[in-house]
Amino acid sequence: MVLQKRLNYGFNGFQVPSVPTASRSVRGKGTIRKKRDNSQIQAFEILASVAGNFLQENDGSVLDNPASAKDPRDFVDLNMKHKQEDEGGSFKGTLFENGTCGGVASPCVTDLQVEHDNQRVMGDSSLLGNHLEGQGQNVLEREDERVAHIKGNSDGLIVPDRRNRDSLLSGSAGRKLVNNDDDENFVMFPQTSSRNKISGPPPDMPKLKDASPFTSDENNSRDSSVLEDSQRMYPFKKRKFFNQTSSSASDRGSHCQGIFDSSDTRVNGPNHGAGASQAIEESSSMAGQRVHPGSKDCNVKLSIKSFKVPELFIDIPETATIGSLKRSVMEAVTAVLGDELHVGILLQGKKVRDDSKTLIQTGISQDDKRHRLGFMLEPRHSQKSPPSYNKEPCFLTTGSRQKLSRQSTSVMLQQGTYNVSQERSLIKIESCAESDLNVASSLTDTSANNNSSKCRTLVAVPNINMGPLAVVPYRRKSGNPDFSQRRIRRPFSVLEVEALVQTVEKLGTGRWRDVKQCAFDNAKHRTYVDLKDKWKTLVHTARISPQQRRGEPVPQELLDRVLAAHAYWSQQQCKHQLKAP
């Protein structure tokens, strides 16, 4: 069946064939999971502010737990036979001064290409060839200065603001991990000294009192800074169509404007130049191509050449591998594209809000050489405009508009190149190779053929059943309840482990909710179940030989503390059970 009378503007969904992280497993029955957090956050919100935060602290007063009198290390010695010629009698955690990263995801820009009447302009896969492999170099080089001194954390993380991060990284004992999003880009920073107070009044944190011997009795109240929660992004699931998903709750305004431009498209010629930029040029002449005088019978095909994720910071130690850089970028991008997306249409820079208008009415026709058609990926403002995808997509809000157009322009002019904008760098993610996110068109059966096999592409699935301009972002719930999405794997960093250990030492092993609240309250992607699981693995890790351990090595010191705390709290638990079962 041919889509003769229909313009292929409907994107039924996007598919991500594969995931960069090798470790990511794909479950057979993976389906989109229901949201567990009410704190759904805008997918593209930029973490801008840094608020103060408190790390629950024992206020230094007398510990009411009898056991507190006992030094945990003694416990270790007695019960674990571990020799722990301690380090000063303090059970404070080791100070990690390594940098961490935080991240900011910002608007994503989508590059598309318009095709008329099967005259693909993007036929040449070379257009999709600018993957990180080639441009990453530039990224590294140009960003070298900014990134170079951030060492210690091998995780490629993304940082929102250097200053904030730096200042936040100076802390030690008590720490609270925070992050600005729930699924991606997160930042954590220990914060102990009240001198390091950053800004903003500390949130009202519950004060947990306990009598754990592990509890440090100093620094009754420490301030820690936190990045405002900001993003709620769900990574895509490999090979899953999201045409019918999209959680509704969420987001406060962030605005990922993805834009893309299809201005003048030109009829695809067998020999369009090589090179991304040139390709762009060429593609940009296509829209104008009149194919059939009677535009009614013409189909407009859109080929999403790539998605751009502008203003994405990748802070990664210089010792990190290219692979980790790729993963970092991939995760960030995945997050950006992972949730709450809307598709917006821009014509000549103006938003086309009326979904009911036809392309022709709107002025989008193959005869129009001057039109500049743009597509934006934007977060949904579900709270205010519920499941009404077809009514009025939420477009950018004032503030981001300018940026949008600016980027739009930038995108158009710098297709295929590593783009360094004014203050921020823009990493363009294009096509192929692992960890590269790419969007290929599948509007035509033949379209993605070339790339799909080699590339991990994000495919825009043609929407055959939708009306003109119907935009149906992938949604999670509607439709298949069976669709759930496995969360992206996010190994705990040493810093997080440190925080976890410290908190568990203080609160014990049966209060994961509190642990979460205490030290990971702002790490939306870490649920108390995650913390519990992590603790479980930590205990296991601590018991096996170092040779059997995998992943980022956890300092032995921490593992020792894990065993100590685990032993201690296990014993406490036993006592309790004997008392009042």
Next chain:
DNA sequence: TTTAGGG
């Protein structure tokens, strides 16, 4: 919703 454990 949390815990606690197995998968």
Next chain:
DNA sequence: CCCTAAA
């Protein structure tokens, strides 16, 4: 990480 029985 996921899934769930229990609490």
